Amino acid sequence: MKAWYTTLLVVTLGALFPLSAVAQEPVRILACEPEWAALAEEIGGDDVIVHSATHGRQDAHHIRARPSLIAKVRLADIVFCSGAELEVGWLPVLMQRGARRIVQPGQPGHIMAADHVEVMERPEVIDRSLGDIHPSGNPHVHLDPRNIATLADVLANRLARIDPSRSDAYRERLASFQSRWADAMAGWQKRTERLRGMKVIVHHKAWPYLLHWSGLKRVTALERVSGIPPTASHLAEVFELARNSGTKVIIRAPFEPVDASDWLFGKTAIPVVELPFTVGGHPEAQDLFSLFDVTLTLLEEVQDRP
Numbered sequence: 403m404k405a406w407y408t409t410l411l412v413v414t415l416g417a418l419f420p421l422s423a424v425a426q427e428p429v430r431i432l433a434c435e436p437e438w439a440a441l442a443e444e445i446g447g448d449d450v451i452v453h454s455a456t457h458g459r460q461d462a463h464h465i466r467a468r469p470s471l472i473a474k475v476r477l478a479d480i481v482f483c484s485g486a487e488l489e490v491g492w493l494p495v496l497m498q499r500g501a502r503r504i505v506q507p508g509q510p511g512h513i514m515a516a517d518h519v520e521v522m523e524r525p526e527v528i529d530r531s532l533g534d535i536h537p538s539g540n541p542h543v544h545l546d547p548r549n550i551a552t553l554a555d556v557l558a559n560r561l562a563r564i565d566p567s568r569s570d571a572y573r574e575r576l577a578s579f580q581s582r583w584a585d586a587m588a589g590w591q592k593r594t595e596r597l598r599g600m601k602v603i604v605h606h607k608a609w610p611y612l613l614h615w616s617g618l619k620r621v622t623a624l625e626r627v628s629g630i631p632p633t634a635s636h637l638a639e640v641f642e643l644a645r646n647s648g649t650k651v652i653i654r655a656p657f658e659p660v661d662a663s664d665w666l667f668g669k670t671a672i673p674v675v676e677l678p679f680t681v682g683g684h685p686e687a688q689d690l691f692s693l694f695d696v697t698l699t700l701l702e703e704v705q706d707r708p
Contacts, residue, residue: 429446429450429451429565431451431481432474432475433453434455434456434484435455436454436458436680436681436682438483438484439452439482441554446557449568449571458683458687459657459682460657461657463629465491467496471492475497476502480561481497485517485541486539486543504564513560519552521539522611523540523607525539542608544680547583547586551584554579558573594615597698598618602620603643604620604654605655605658606625609653616701621643621647631659637666641669641670644670652675653674655679656679681693
């Protein structure tokens, strides 16, 4: 009789409180890029398990839909990516291989950063001859810290919808993050005053958000066609521009080829700086705050050179 009563009590409690048990499970977040994984850890804290599909020295355009990623997406409660076709070569494959309804487009677990901020460089003409272009605009929105603040709000709201029992915790972490982020942005803004107008050459056209926010001026890009190695004739044009424009620095990301930028340095002595681009792209850029700290420090060091 006692065993029967205990069993009945357990079944009854399970029927009455099914959501409370589920709510204690961590929310699983699959981030496409390290910057969104870092933001998820800031807002989610110990209530989330975060996995990044790419690392800081990897080009998010070009990865494979590996079995390990398929396994991650099948468990995910949130898929958090840049969007704007950055992951078009592999994310759709993941989503078709067992991703749950909650992370499908239009659902609360589906977050594409580019859907929530103003996107730069929307092309007027879509033509594959123009190279690696994104019809929805430039997807690298994380390089403007103001966009990070916007996406923090979006993520906290989605977490609260998916996991309402811990919504207060998410909103407390959001408030803490936004306060610290606002203080950091105020300091960064003062530092960019020294950089405004500094002329740069980039390897790939991946930097418009950083340039717009910091006031740097792009002279040209080493790639004439995005995603295609530069031709000798284009490099000759870049050389003339570099020599006559007062270019201060050549910028590249950790995953970009070094040949063209090193060649231009050899011809002009304009220093080449490898900026982190994302969290983990530099040994000292291990979170969102240090990503911008390190980026500005590297640029300031160039500015201070005679």
